[in-house]
Amino acid sequence: MAKLISSIFLFFYILYGFSQTVQDVRNEAVKFAADNDLKNASISFYAIDLTTNQVIAGLSPDMSLVPASTTKLITTASALEILGENTRFSTQILYTGTIDTLCKVLNGNIIIKGGGDPCLGADRYSRHYGDFIKNWALKIKALGIDSINGRVIGDASCFTYQTTPSTWIWGDLGNYYGASPSGLSIYDNMCKVEFESGRKNGDSTFITCVVPFIPDLNIDNQVKSLDTKKDESYFYGGPFQVNRMVRGGIPLNKKGYDVKSSIPDPAMLAAFELDMEMRMMGLKLKDTYTTRRVLETENNDETHLLTKTYSPKLSDIVNQTNTYSINLYAEHLVNQIGLKIYKSGDPESGTTAITNFWKEKGLDVDGFYINDGSGLSRFNAITAKHLVSILKYMKTSENYDEFYNSLPIAGKTGTIRSIGKNTFAENNLRAKSGYMTRARSYAGYVTTKSKRELAFALIVNNYNCTPYVMKQKMESLMIKLSIIND
Numbered sequence: 001m002a003k004l005i006s007s008i009f010l011f012f013y014i015l016y017g018f019s020q021t022v023q024d025v026r027n028e029a030v031k032f033a034a035d036n037d038l039k040n041a042s043i044s045f046y047a048i049d050l051t052t053n054q055v056i057a058g059l060s061p062d063m064s065l066v067p068a069s070t071t072k073l074i075t076t077a078s079a080l081e082i083l084g085e086n087t088r089f090s091t092q093i094l095y096t097g098t099i100d101t102l103c104k105v106l107n108g109n110i111i112i113k114g115g116g117d118p119c120l121g122a123d124r125y126s127r128h129y130g131d132f133i134k135n136w137a138l139k140i141k142a143l144g145i146d147s148i149n150g151r152v153i154g155d156a157s158c159f160t161y162q163t164t165p166s167t168w169i170w171g172d173l174g175n176y177y178g179a180s181p182s183g184l185s186i187y188d189n190m191c192k193v194e195f196e197s198g199r200k201n202g203d204s205t206f207i208t209c210v211v212p213f214i215p216d217l218n219i220d221n222q223v224k225s226l227d228t229k230k231d232e233s234y235f236y237g238g239p240f241q242v243n244r245m246v247r248g249g250i251p252l253n254k255k256g257y258d259v260k261s262s263i264p265d266p267a268m269l270a271a272f273e274l275d276m277e278m279r280m281m282g283l284k285l286k287d288t289y290t291t292r293r294v295l296e297t298e299n300n301d302e303t304h305l306l307t308k309t310y311s312p313k314l315s316d317i318v319n320q321t322n323t324y325s326i327n328l329y330a331e332h333l334v335n336q337i338g339l340k341i342y343k344s345g346d347p348e349s350g351t352t353a354i355t356n357f358w359k360e361k362g363l364d365v366d367g368f369y370i371n372d373g374s375g376l377s378r379f380n381a382i383t384a385k386h387l388v389s390i391l392k393y394m395k396t397s398e399n400y401d402e403f404y405n406s407l408p409i410a411g412k413t414g415t416i417r418s419i420g421k422n423t424f425a426e427n428n429l430r431a432k433s434g435y436m437t438r439a440r441s442y443a444g445y446v447t448t449k450s451k452r453e454l455a456f457a458l459i460v461n462n463y464n465c466t467p468y469v470m471k472q473k474m475e476s477l478m479i480k481l482s483i484i485n486d
Contacts, residue, residue, distance in 0.1 A: 019449055019485035022056055028480045029057045035473065037465035046384035047456035047481060050395050050445075056454060056481070061388075064367035064381035065459045068434030069325045069415075070441040071375030071382070076318040076406060077390055078354045079333040080399040083340060085315035089117040090308045091184070093136050096301040097150065099143060109150035110140060110278075111303065112270050114184025116158050116345060117311040118332035120270075121187045124320065125312060132309055137277040139307045151287035152275045153295070154267030156183030159335050159345030161293050164239055165372035166347075167379040174235030174244055176260035178376065181331040183345065184267040187212060189328055190260050193235075193246070197225040197254040205250060214263060215272055220245040225252050235261040240293075267291045315402040322406040322432055323414035327374035334373030347372055363389055375434055387443040387457035395445075395455070407432055407444050410478075416442070419475050424449060425482040431456075438462050440470050448484040456481060 020028075025047075033043055046061035048054065092115065097108020119125045121132065164173065164180040172178030179189035194209040203225040210217060223233045226249030237244035242264050250257055263269055271289040278285065311317065314333075321329040331347070338349030351370045359365045368386050371377040394403045408414025411426030415433045419442075420426045431444025443457035458477065463470045 020480050020483045021486045022054075022484060025480050025484060026057045028477060029059055032473065032477050033059050037469065037473070038460065038463055041463045042461045044384040044459045045457070045477075046388045047454050048388055048392065050392060050453045050455055056456075056484070058384075061385040062367065062383050064369065064383050065441075065461045066378055066436070066439045067375055067380055067382050067387070067441050067459055068436045068439045069327075069375040070387060070432050070434040070443045070457070070459070071370060071373065071380055072321055072325065072330045073387060073432045073443055074354065074358075074370065074382070074390060075330045075333050075373040076321055077394050077399075077403055078337060078357055079314060080318060080403055081397065082337050082353070082357060083314055083333075085313065085318075085399055085402050087314040089311040089336070090115045091117055091120055092308050093139060093306040094303040095140070095143070095306060096303055099145060101144060104144060104146045106143065106145045106148045106150065108148075108301070110148065110152045110274070112136075112152065112154050112184060112267070112274060113303075114154070114156045114158055114182065114267065114270075116181075116183050116185075116332055116336055116339065117309075118181065118185055118329045119188075119311050119317060119320075120185055120309070123188075128312055129309065133273050133277050136274055136307065136309075137281055137283075140278060141281055141283060143306075146282065147284035147286075148278075149286050151285055152271045152278070152289040154184050154269075154271035154289070154291040156267040157292055158339065159183035163331070163335060163346060165331070165377050167371045167377040169378070170236065170238075171234060172376060173239070174237040174246075174262055176262055177327050179262035179328050180239045181328060181335055182266040184270055185328070185332070186266045186270045186273075187263070188326075189263045189266045191263055192258045193219065193261050195223060195233075195250055195254065195257045195259060197250050197252055197257060199225070199253055201225065201227045201252070203252075208256070212269065212273070214242075214269060216242045217264065218243045222247045224249045226250065227252060231257075231259055233259050235259075237262075237264065240265050265291065267293070315406075318402065319406040323408050325415050325433070327376055330373035330375075332373075358390065361393060363393075376436070378436070382459075384443075384457035384459055387459075388455045391443065391445065391455035391457070395453075404430060404445065419471075420479055420482070423479045423482070425479045428482050429478060431478070434459075435467065440467065440474060442474060442478060446478070446482050448482055450485045452484060454481060454484075 044063040045059040047056040092113040094111040176190040233248035275289040334350030335345040339345040341353035342349040369381040371379040407430035410420035410429035429446040434441035441459040
């Protein structure tokens with residue numbers, strides 16, 4: 001009987017935890033900072049009651065630290081406020097020149113005019129876009145032509161061509177999470193490289209397929225077969241570079257083992273795919289596909305619109321960005337903000353516009369340094385108070401519901417689905433997580449046991465324990481916030 005009572009007590013302790021007072025949480029924060037694993041670390045923590053503005057707890061709330069992916073909170077909040085939740089981005093199919101109806105010839109070019117849509121062709125939006133390349137080709141064929149005295153041109157000029165944030169590190173650029181935005185992005189600017197590994201540790205591996213096929217891509221494969229259970233390989237190569245290298249290791253005895261890499265030139269790939277689709281339909285093209293960047297020419301020819309393909313609404317893109325921490329989408333949003341405010345789609349214009357926007361809204365921007373939209377840059381530095389101030393502002397915004405619903409739910413969805421399981425935080429805490437080497441962060445909202453609505457942010461840099469252990473320590477503090485009962 002005693003064992004049964006003990007088990008029941010343990011169950012309810014795990015599920016609900018003991019109630020905490022505000023003072024208890026403050027004491028926990030002090031203990032957190034005194035942890036030996038954090039003796040060399042920098043910590044910024046801040047939590048407030050959104051109704052009363054009471055400061056629940058804080059540790060160096062004004063200390064600027066590397067926030068990692070919690071930067072996306074700033075980006076997505078800014079996008080909703082500046083661009084609007086219903087905004088859609090379009091990709092246009094145009095043609096130049098004239099049509100000789102007698103000879104069924106277009107004396108001109110087909111242009112894929114990108115509008116900075118981050119999602120075009122993405123697997124997660126396959127139902128939204130359908131077979132868009134085929135649909136484009138059918139629209140062109142419907143002109144009543146059977147040949148083109150020209151070529152397909154991919155035009156990504158709505159953004160600048162140097163869209164990669166200058167502070168990203170070389171080791172990230174070739175990998176899927178380091179894919180650069182483009183005015184004409186396609187397939188999340190990502191390809192899957194399939195490997196076959198050997199039976200023994202150190203055996204060579206072989207690349208068997210690249211999906212989608214990328215013309216002229218040359219990969220120097222230095223990946224080895226390793227006694228591991230996870231992908232430990234990394235691609236190296238920047239934007240527009242078709243010669244790439246991949247190093248590291250993958251698990252033993254694998255066939256068709258997918259590793260994701262960034263696409264060197266998304267606009268070129270889009271032009272290639274439309275070119276191939278048209279040729280398969282029997283259309284003849286005189287010249288080889290290319291891009292406006294390669295041609296280095298201004299498009300001053302009169303154009304005729306054939307069709308437009310629209311992205312999902314911005315609110316849906318924001319949801320995906322925050323739920324799954326998609327770097328590419330965040331970078332696109334920064335460039336779109338720069339394009340709207342300063343007529344220049346580049347990271348510098350976008351981050352300047354974002355900083356000025358929040359300054360105008362009353363944010364103290366001392367110590368507020370953002371160099372990208374995703375948080376991949378180690379040059380970013382913001383404080384817990386900055387994040388909480390933006391969260392507080394969004395609580396009063398007409399875009400709050402879209403913003404709040406975009407945040408992962410503790411124990412349930414997205415990047416915090418493993419946080420707070422079987423505790424009161426589950427379902428009651430929504431937050432964006434951030435992680436890179438020696439940096440972890442969480443920021444969002446929590447409804448406490450006593451129905452208080454809190455906004456909080458917790459950033460830790462340069463801890464000495466493993467990332468997993470650091471996650472557990474931070475999780476414990478967030479759970480303590482959720483069980484405040486006074």
